[in-house]
Amino acid sequence: MRLQRLRVRLVAGASAVRRGLGQRAILIGLAILVVAIVGALAHPVLTSTIWAGEPMTYRPEAGYDLAVDHPSGPSGRHWLGTDPLGRDITSMLLYALRPSLVIALTAAATIGLVAIASAAASAVLGRRVDAALSSLADGLLLLPAPIVLIIFGFARPDVFTPVVFGATYGVITGLSAAAIVLRTHALQIMTRPFIAAARVAGASRWRLVRHHLVPHLLPLAAVQMTTGVVGVIVAAGFVEFLGASRTRVGLGSMIYHGLAYQGALSSDIAWEVLLTGSLTISALAGAFYLLSIGFRQLLDPRLRTR
Amino acid sequence: VRFGTVRRVLRYLLHRAAWGIVTLVVFATVAFFLVNLVLPYDFATQFQFGNPARGIVAREQLGLDRPLLVQFADYLTGLVTLDLGTSFTGQPVSELLFDQALPITLLVFVLGSVLAYLLGSWLGRRVGWHPGGRRSAAVILTSVVLYSTFPPFLAFVLRRVTRDPLRSVGRELGVPVNTRIMWTRSDWDPGTVFLVVGAGLFVTVAVVGLGRWWLRTHGWPTWPAWLTVPLTLGASVALWHATGMSMEGYDVMFGQPTVEGGNVIVGVVAFLLLAFGETLLVMDTTMAVERTEAYVTTARAKGVSEAAIRDHHVARNAVLPVLSRFAVSLPLLLTGLVILERELALPGLSSVFFTAVENVDTPLILGCVVVFGAMTMLVRLGLETAHAVLDPRLRQELGG
Numbered sequence: 001m002r003l004q005r006l007r008v009r010l011v012a013g014a015s016a017v018r019r020g021l022g023q024r025a026i027l028i029g030l031a032i033l034v035v036a037i038v039g040a041l042a043h044p045v046l047t048s049t050i051w052a053g054e055p056m057t058y059r060p061e062a063g064y065d066l067a068v069d070h071p072s073g074p075s076g077r078h079w080l081g082t083d084p085l086g087r088d089i090t091s092m093l094l095y096a097l098r099p100s101l102v103i104a105l106t107a108a109a110t111i112g113l114v115a116i117a118s119a120a121a122s123a124v125l126g127r128r129v130d131a132a133l134s135s136l137a138d139g140l141l142l143l144p145a146p147i148v149l150i151i152f153g154f155a156r157p158d159v160f161t162p163v164v165f166g167a168t169y170g171v172i173t174g175l176s177a178a179a180i181v182l183r184t185h186a187l188q189i190m191t192r193p194f195i196a197a198a199r200v201a202g203a204s205r206w207r208l209v210r211h212h213l214v215p216h217l218l219p220l221a222a223v224q225m226t227t228g229v230v231g232v233i234v235a236a237g238f239v240e241f242l243g244a245s246r247t248r249v250g251l252g253s254m255i256y257h258g259l260a261y262q263g264a265l266s267s268d269i270a271w272e273v274l275l276t277g278s279l280t281i282s283a284l285a286g287a288f289y290l291l292s293i294g295f296r297q298l299l300d301p302r303l304r305t306r
Numbered sequence: 307v308r309f310g311t312v313r314r315v316l317r318y319l320l321h322r323a324a325w326g327i328v329t330l331v332v333f334a335t336v337a338f339f340l341v342n343l344v345l346p347y348d349f350a351t352q353f354q355f356g357n358p359a360r361g362i363v364a365r366e367q368l369g370l371d372r373p374l375l376v377q378f379a380d381y382l383t384g385l386v387t388l389d390l391g392t393s394f395t396g397q398p399v400s401e402l403l404f405d406q407a408l409p410i411t412l413l414v415f416v417l418g419s420v421l422a423y424l425l426g427s428w429l430g431r432r433v434g435w436h437p438g439g440r441r442s443a444a445v446i447l448t449s450v451v452l453y454s455t456f457p458p459f460l461a462f463v464l465r466r467v468t469r470d471p472l473r474s475v476g477r478e479l480g481v482p483v484n485t486r487i488m489w490t491r492s493d494w495d496p497g498t499v500f501l502v503v504g505a506g507l508f509v510t511v512a513v514v515g516l517g518r519w520w521l522r523t524h525g526w527p528t529w530p531a532w533l534t535v536p537l538t539l540g541a542s543v544a545l546w547h548a549t550g551m552s553m554e555g556y557d558v559m560f561g562q563p564t565v566e567g568g569n570v571i572v573g574v575v576a577f578l579l580l581a582f583g584e585t586l587l588v589m590d591t592t593m594a595v596e597r598t599e600a601y602v603t604t605a606r607a608k609g610v611s612e613a614a615i616r617d618h619h620v621a622r623n624a625v626l627p628v629l630s631r632f633a634v635s636l637p638l639l640l641t642g643l644v645i646l647e648r649e650l651a652l653p654g655l656s657s658v659f660f661t662a663v664e665n666v667d668t669p670l671i672l673g674c675v676v677v678f679g680a681m682t683m684l685v686r687l688g689l690e691t692a693h694a695v696l697d698p699r700l701r702q703e704l705g706g
Contacts (some may be wrong), residue, residue, distance in 0.1 A: 025446065139332025142679035144637035147644060151671055154663045155345050177634060230454060231638045238645055241458055278459035285454035302595045
């Protein structure tokens with residue numbers, strides 16, 4: 001009995017995955033994300049293999065290559081070139097992906113959890129809770145989360161580590177924009193006959209939420225999670241770009257250092273650093289945006305790939 | 307538009323305004339406590355360095371030793387009269403925000419959003435009408451690239467691209483670049499200039515846009531849609547000359563505040579690029595979906611021309627999702643705007659905001675957050691009104 005249920009779930013899951021990968025937007029978005037994650041994981045591997053001979057040259061934070069003039073363009077030694085301080089850009093890029101991915105994934109997870117919890121509370125805990133959560137959501141909606149995070153990230157870099165940064169953003173967005181969308185859907189679901197049937201059968205509130213509400217909310221939550229993350233990636237990149245973050249090697253701080261030392265150490269603009277940093281931030285934000293487009297298309301049958 | 311509709315929309319607006327006040331109070335509460343609890347300093351902190359006793363005295367004199375709840379009550383009563391407290395610099399927050407910073411930001415924001423909407427819906431209407439693999443892919447690619455651009459990078463590129471042309475145009479027009487003549491030579495103060503130039507621009511937009519609409523609905527011949535933008539610009543330039551603000555007008559729109567900075571026009575273009583990708587995408591997808599609906603076949607069978615079906619039947623339906631998506635992306639767009647302003651060295655809200663953030667000037671930070679919230683609120687109200695006017699179903703509901 002249990003095994004059968006598992007099989008049904010697996011089959012349903014597999015078909016959902018197949019449908020998802022059929023959407024070009026989801027496919028490309030996922031591909032970018034996978035490449036980024038693999039890249040982040042590849043950094044320690046590279047330092048212990050290819051770069052193992054010259055650890056000082058390839059250190060992401062304070063490496064320096066005595067053999068070339070900096071900044072330098074792409075070469076066999078430095079695949080993406082070096083920045084004005086002489087650090088290898090490839091190494092910095094792969095190393096910098098880690099905090100960015102942590103922020104993005106923490107934010108996504110928090111948005112999903114908080115929004116589902118808030119929508120479920122609105123649906124099953126009665127009118128007063130619903131009214132309170134709704135006005136909180138409307139009020140928080142006026143608070144532009146990326147700007148708030150820029151303030152906090154700048155003023156309290158000691159507190160706002162990548163995880164806290166992502167989680168704070170997730171709570172603000174999850175309680176406002178995402179909660180509003182999910183709440184409407186949850187209230188609609190509560191009027192369906194199967195909910196009444198489950199209630200008659202003696203299902204508790206908790207069971208209603210777990211077995212009937214959450215599965216229906218998950219696809220919409222996926223749209224909200226991916227849409228929301230675009231903002232946090234830009235905000236985090238910008239806080240680093242301002243030179244305020246405690247993340248010593250981040251995508252934004254790469255650009256910051258590249259531009260800050262450009263005048264002092266050479267007359268050229270460090271295009272290598274500038275392009276690598278900004279395009280990677282854009283690619284990460286774009287990946288999540290593509291995923292959100294794809295999820296939205298999946299949810300609306302009329303929009304599926306034409 | 308009949309009188310009944312107007313009354314219904316008005317009643318609806320009144321209802322929304324009441325809701326808006328409640329929302330604003332909730333928002334101000336969250337913002338106040340969030341900023342005050344997360345940021346460790348207040349106005350008195352500056353006195354206590356080296357001499358803690360003076361800090362305590364200052365805190366008492368300023369009432370900062372009272373419980374946060376009491377201070378919050380004070381803040382709320384201040385908000386009603388637009389009193390946002392005192393900045394660490396000693397100036398009133400409202401003065402710092404409203405005199406010059408807000409008008410510039412509003413100018414760039416409203417102009418950029420309107421242009422982004424016009425451009426995005428015009429392009430999306432055409433591309434979405436003939437959906438095909440490659441075209442749609444190009445649209446999605448464009449919008450994803452634009453939407454996810456890292457704003458500082460966009461500003462950096464635009465600054466470099468426009469720097470030399472700007473200088474030569476400035477020389478042609480006789481506008482001295484790298485100066486702000488309205489601050490040095492003008493009889494008007496900068497806030498007034500920005501308000502007149504900005505408001506003048508919006509008035510001309512409204513006059514030209516509504517004029518075209520009126521002519522069309524009454525069966526008169528009109529100019530093609532794309533001419534609206536040059537016509538508006540021409541009309542506003544004429545307006546500057548008529549009011550005797552010609553130099554100030556040119557300076558606001560074209561003058562560069564710093565050697566490396568951009569100007570309002572560059573800011574508008576940058577914000578337009580950031581904002582229009584999504585309009586394009588949503589317009590394109592909705593057009594592609596709507597064109598297979600039954601009402602399109604009906605219109606075709608009646609012999610309505612293809613362009614009329616596209617522009618008057620289908621596009622009208624496709625506008626609604628565009629409006630609601632704009633509301634959703636607003637936080638990201640506002641953030642983008644603030645970043646762009648900073649990187650282009652425009653003396654808008656961002657100049658106040660980043661100074662405040664760098665100095666951890668809590669009252670000023672809070673003031674900026676409140677202004678962003680109020681802007682969001684106004685935009686949402688505007689979008690909802692537009693939605694109510696455009697959507698016949700909502701109009702029906704309002705009548706009930």
